[in-house]
Amino acid sequence: MAQCLSAIYLHLVFSTKDRRPFLKDAGVRHEMHAVLGGIAQSLDCVPLEVGGVEDHVHLLVRLPKTMTVADAIKELKRNSNVWVKEKVPVLKDFSWQGGYAAFSVSVSNIEAVRHYIQNQEEHHQKTDFKDELRALLKRHVVEWDERYVWD
Template sequence: MPQSLSAVYLHLVFSTKDRRPFLSNPEVRHEMHAYLGGISRELHCPPLVAGGVEDHVHLLARHARTITQADWVKELKRSSSLWIKQREPTLGDFAWQTGYGLFSVSPSMLETVEHYIANQEEHHRKLSFQDEFRMMLRKHRIDWDERYVWD
């Protein structure tokens, strides 16, 4: 086959360091989501939706064939961390957590995941980030050790 084609959709979730509410300002949070989407697009991983609340973000994107998952996440975190510190000097101690969750999404579930991400504020009125993340790990049958998930 002369052409290489791929349709791999990924749902990325990561928190601010120690789940600090760095993104409590709705304007800054909205800009962060847009910025993450722009970085992802530049990395040839077109975003479908980005969202989240004051202490974590979600990004659903079609993953490129030309970048590893780890490099994609590393660049998203690196670039957005630099950007927010320039955008908002009061956030000079901003940091993302070291780890992340990355989950595959079937094309048949894209609309459901998009809706889930778009409605994060409503969702988190009832559920903490930690409980949400544990739920996602269980749903995707990922074993974890609580000692190493949170930083």
């Protein structure tokens, strides 16, 4: 086959450092989601949905065939960190956690993940980030060590 073809959809999740509620202001939060979507787009990492609450974000993206998950996350975090410090001076202490979670998404499940991300505010009235991430890790059969997940 002469061409390199791929359809790699990912559900990315990462939180603010120590899950601090840096994105409590709804305007800043929605702008951050838009900025993350724009950064993803600039990386040819097609954003299908971006959302979250005051202490973490979820992105549903189509990863380009030339980029690793780690590189995509690094650029999303780095560029959004620069943006928030330039545009929202009261958040000068803002930073993302060191790690992240990335889950593969089948084409048949894209709409369900999109809906899940769109309903984050409602979802987090019932459960916190730690319980949500534990459930996602279990659902995707990912082994983890509690000592190192919550930086």
